[in-house]
Every structure is written in C-alpha cells, then in structure tokens.
Amino acid sequence: MIIDTVPDLAAIRNAAGRISCWGHRTPVLTCESLDRMTRAQQLFFKCENFQKTGAFKFRGATNAVFSLPEESAMRGVATHSSGNHAQALALAARNRGIDAYVVMPSNSAAPKKAAVAEYGARIIECEPTLEARELTLEKVVNRTGATFIHPYDDYHIIAGQATAAMEFLEEVRDLDVLIAPVGGGGLLSGTALAAHYLSGQARVIASEPRGADDAYQSLEQGRIIPSINPCTIADGLLTSLGKLNFRIIQEFVERIVRVTEEGIVQAMRAVWERMKMIIEPSAAVPLAALLEQAVDLEGMRVGIIVSGGNVDLEQLPWM
Amino acid sequence: MIIDTVPDLAAIRNAAGRISCWGHRTPVLTCESLDRMTRAQQLFFKCENFQKTGAFKFRGATNAVFSLPEESAMRGVATHSSGNHAQALALAARNRGIDAYVVMPSNSAAPKKAAVAEYGARIIECEPTLEARELTLEKVVNRTGATFIHPYDDYHIIAGQATAAMEFLEEVRDLDVLIAPVGGGGLLSGTALAAHYLSGQARVIASEPRGADDAYQSLEQGRIIPSINPCTIADGLLTSLGKLNFRIIQEFVERIVRVTEEGIVQAMRAVWERMKMIIEPSAAVPLAALLEQAVDLEGMRVGIIVSGGNVDLEQLPWM
Numbered sequence: 001m002i003i004d005t006v007p008d009l010a011a012i013r014n015a016a017g018r019i020s021c022w023g024h025r026t027p028v029l030t031c032e033s034l035d036r037m038t039r040a041q042q043l044f045f046k047c048e049n050f051q052k053t054g055a056f057k058f059r060g061a062t063n064a065v066f067s068l069p070e071e072s073a074m075r076g077v078a079t080h081s082s083g084n085h086a087q088a089l090a091l092a093a094r095n096r097g098i099d100a101y102v103v104m105p106s107n108s109a110a111p112k113k114a115a116v117a118e119y120g121a122r123i124i125e126c127e128p129t130l131e132a133r134e135l136t137l138e139k140v141v142n143r144t145g146a147t148f149i150h151p152y153d154d155y156h157i158i159a160g161q162a163t164a165a166m167e168f169l170e171e172v173r174d175l176d177v178l179i180a181p182v183g184g185g186g187l188l189s190g191t192a193l194a195a196h197y198l199s200g201q202a203r204v205i206a207s208e209p210r211g212a213d214d215a216y217q218s219l220e221q222g223r224i225i226p227s228i229n230p231c232t233i234a235d236g237l238l239t240s241l242g243k244l245n246f247r248i249i250q251e252f253v254e255r256i257v258r259v260t261e262e263g264i265v266q267a268m269r270a271v272w273e274r275m276k277m278i279i280e281p282s283a284a285v286p287l288a289a290l291l292e293q294a295v296d297l298e299g300m301r302v303g304i305i306v307s308g309g310n311v312d313l314e315q316l317p318w319m
Numbered sequence: 320m321i322i323d324t325v326p327d328l329a330a331i332r333n334a335a336g337r338i339s340c341w342g343h344r345t346p347v348l349t350c351e352s353l354d355r356m357t358r359a360q361q362l363f364f365k366c367e368n369f370q371k372t373g374a375f376k377f378r379g380a381t382n383a384v385f386s387l388p389e390e391s392a393m394r395g396v397a398t399h400s401s402g403n404h405a406q407a408l409a410l411a412a413r414n415r416g417i418d419a420y421v422v423m424p425s426n427s428a429a430p431k432k433a434a435v436a437e438y439g440a441r442i443i444e445c446e447p448t449l450e451a452r453e454l455t456l457e458k459v460v461n462r463t464g465a466t467f468i469h470p471y472d473d474y475h476i477i478a479g480q481a482t483a484a485m486e487f488l489e490e491v492r493d494l495d496v497l498i499a500p501v502g503g504g505g506l507l508s509g510t511a512l513a514a515h516y517l518s519g520q521a522r523v524i525a526s527e528p529r530g531a532d533d534a535y536q537s538l539e540q541g542r543i544i545p546s547i548n549p550c551t552i553a554d555g556l557l558t559s560l561g562k563l564n565f566r567i568i569q570e571f572v573e574r575i576v577r578v579t580e581e582g583i584v585q586a587m588r589a590v591w592e593r594m595k596m597i598i599e600p601s602a603a604v605p606l607a608a609l610l611e612q613a614v615d616l617e618g619m620r621v622g623i624i625v626s627g628g629n630v631d632l633e634q635l636p637w638m
Contacts, residue, residue, distance in 0.1 A: 269632065276629075278595040309595030
C-alpha cells in the first residue's frame, strides 16, 4: 500500500513545527466579486504568495533543510533551479546557518539571480540545458559534500508543502474542494495527503496549462509522461512529475483539468484587480479552471491554493 | 473641550458593529525585508487595500449609510467624488438597498466610472471644476432628497475610518507608532481617535506628499490652509483638510512629515515586490516617510495603515 510509505500525518505535523519558526502563517482571503464570476458558492484563497520568498516552496525547503542531520547539514545543500525553489532553499539554508549552492542556467533572468544571491546562496552558472544543469550539480555535490535537495521528488519537500493545505483546512471548515496547480507535483501531492488525513469531504483537483499538460497525460495513461517542450506563461509548471509525487497523485487526486493561456492571463489579472494581490501566472491556473468552467463546482465551497507571487513587474502579460 | 464633541469610543464600537456585517476584517502582514530597509524594529501593515472596494473608505461610507434614519435613507445618498469614496458609498448604499447618486467630473478615468457603475450607483456627469461638482450635487440633492455624505468632514465617516486602527491595535499589542497618510483627514482623524482611546502609548504620525502638503502647512500655521494646485502621484491626497478632521488632528496627531514623489514610487514598488500586494500611490506615502527617514523611528514597532489598492494596471509609475 502506498499509504505505508508516504509521509504520514505526524510527518506533516512535524514539518509544520519546523516551518512555524521561520515562515508566515499565510492569510486566507475571500472575494465576492470573484465568487460571482464563477458558479461556486464561495472561493477561499490560501495566500502562499505572501509566504517568505513569495511562494509555498519555502515550506518544503525549510522542512528539508531542518530535517537534515547536523553532520550532513554542515556541508550545505544544493539544487538546480531557476525559480522559486532556489530562493526558498537559499533562505532556508541561511536560516539554518549553512551554505546553499544553486546551479542556474546562464540565461536566467537577472532578477531571479539577484533574488537567490540576496538570500546568500552561492550561484554556479551553467549552460541552459537540463544535461548541463544535472552535470554541474553533480560536480558541485561531489566537490562540497552538499546534500542535493530535489525541488519536489522528496518526501520532506512533500510533507512541507502539505502544511499549506493543513493550515487551510484548519482555518476553513467544510471545504468541498481543494484546487492546486501542478508542475512537478510537490504542492499537489502534499495537498492531497493533507486533505486525505484531515478532511472527510474535501476532494482534491489539480489544474494545469494545456500547453504543459504532462500531468494530465500521465494520469490518463497511468505512467509518467515527461514534459517535452512545454509552452505556457505559467513558468512554474514546466517540469515533469516526480515519481514520489505521481504515486500520491494517482492515489489521492480526483482529476486534473486543463486551462488555456488566455484563461491564465485573465484569471491572473482578475486577482490583481479584484483582490489587490500579486500572483504569478502559475498561481492563476486554478482560478482559470473555474472561470473557464473546465470543472463545474456549482454551489461548492472551493479552496484555492495561491502558489506564489514572483513576477517581473516590468513585464506584465496584459501590457 | 474638543473631546466632548468628537466621536467617543462607543461611537467607534457602534461603527465597528455596523461594518462587521459588510466589510472584511483585513489582515495585518509583516515583511522582514522591508524591516531591514528601515531603522524600525518591525513594521506591521494593516491591509485596507484588501477591504471591500479596495480601500478603507468602505468603512466610513458603511457607517454613514447605516446610521441614517430609515426615512432619510429611503431617499438615497449622494456625493461628488472621482475616487474611492464614490465606490465605497455606492456599495454601502447597495448593501442597504437604497440609491446612491455620484457626481463625477466628465474627465474621470473610464475604469473609475465603470467601478462606481458596477456597484449600482447612478452617475451624474459634470464639468471638471469644483464649482460645477458642488452645484451639480446641490441640484441632485434638491431633486431627490438624497442625503449628502461628505467623504471625510463628517463624524460618522470619521468613526467608521477609526475602526481600521481599532482592529489594528486589538491585533498587534504594543505598537509604538501608527502612521497614516493624510488627504482630507478622515482616515488620520479616525486613527488618532482610536489610538487615543485604545492605546496608552501609540503616537500617531501622518505622512503627506511634499507636492500636496496643505495638512503640514495647516498644522504649522494653526488654521486650515487650502490645498491649491496640489501636484502628486498620490491622487487620493489632493483634497484640503476638513474642519472636523483638522480639530481632531490638531489635538491628537503628533506631527506630519513630508515625502518626495520619487520616495512614494519607490515605496509603492517596494511593497509590490516584497509583499506581493497591490497598493496605490497614496497608500505608499507612510512607508516612503520611513524609507526617506523623514521621521526617525529607530527600534520601534511601527503600524502602517495601508489605505488602498486601486490603481490602473495599464499605467504603472515605474514603466
């Protein structure tokens, strides 16, 4: 049984304890005008865009970094990422007082590099290919003895990401549905576990861009279909599903629905305008599913996990 | 004694009761990276940008509308405004099921008209002069019997705006200072009253754009200096102080500090980038005072009232 090997409720509670010292307990916000734009009874938004480093990723990274035994930890942690996981790991490492090594493609946007550097990580540049990233990371790990922290295919990461849904379900009773975006599956698998343990009723649904629908295809075909040449504005959702994530998703996620690029931009803008909060395209993918009626949640109390808010304020998709 | 005529604590508590049925209890957020950019010990942000209609104005309008006796209320309410008060009054009136008449200059931005219309108000256009606005409003009031609700020079409005600081002081103990922006003085006078009644220690300071420093001048000279040809990006702070507001500000506000236009834009952008929330230029004026060290709050616990988040997302000041 898969349930015997995945993080149990105690693992998620332990993660919550580690994270509570360092992260924000993010607010849950509501918005009547968005409610009226959907058929749901009421929408609840768990605002991980207000989390430290601007994304839920800080939860998993913190749990992973603070779960390391002292001996490993003192040699540091490493990852390859150009996105939110890199910032999250950098800050988590700084909080523990250890080194973080981040392999980033040489064409990463300057603001992303600056953010990672600001949190004190050591950046190692490489060619912008997956092969170069993995090879460079391997060299760094061999040289330093740092522990590689995978951005999602890791039970400590999954247990950490699960704490967002745990807080959500503690705060808002009687949610009928939880919706999260899916990229590598760290947030989605954590959300599904938390709902399984903590809610008798909340179904878990994922939303994914049509231009990067490898998780949808994977669930349909019963095996991991790699994400090849994904094309979407939701740059946090480009990766393939992790193995550990996929097993949990297969077991505990009801379905994955898909949305258009136009729908993502419209949902993003609706949240900016109506809720006055900055969300990144990936974080707009669940609301897009409601606005496009990719899933009918008529009359339901719907919990949306707003995954992050890291955008380049010079380049907004509607300008 | 001024204290005998201004709203007492019971009036503010009554306002809170009326508002709680209709408004959000807005969250208080913190941000370590902004803390580090100032000399304060810690900053706390009371997020009225997340209030209904995107601004604190909904509090005062709701209190004013729901304080009207039934007989007056059934004839509706009216105001002249091109900004947040108009939206707030429109929604408050709709909530009570009465008409709202809003006189707006013919050159008002289309999104502002659309927002007011969306909340169900009747818009009456006039020439873009103060004289035309007042004359048109008078005609509307004479024709309909609607009650004019002033945007700030009104004790019901002041008591309503005071509820933001009341919630703030209930939630965050031991604030040393509260900072609010000042335009007509509705928010500032309410904040000062709430601090006077509810906090033994919190000093109240206001921040104002140098290009619209009539409140600063008024406090210096001991009489209301009208705002003539103000020039600032903070378009919520263009108006002159109200009489009722000025008396309260004279008595209970420690000082008014001034900030530059560059400082306002930088503070606004810092909040967007670091806190992932959308604030309008007027709402950035208090943080600008800290970033520009217009006031030294070294080592203090500083409460900032974030007044609103209504901006045109097509026209950002840094683009």
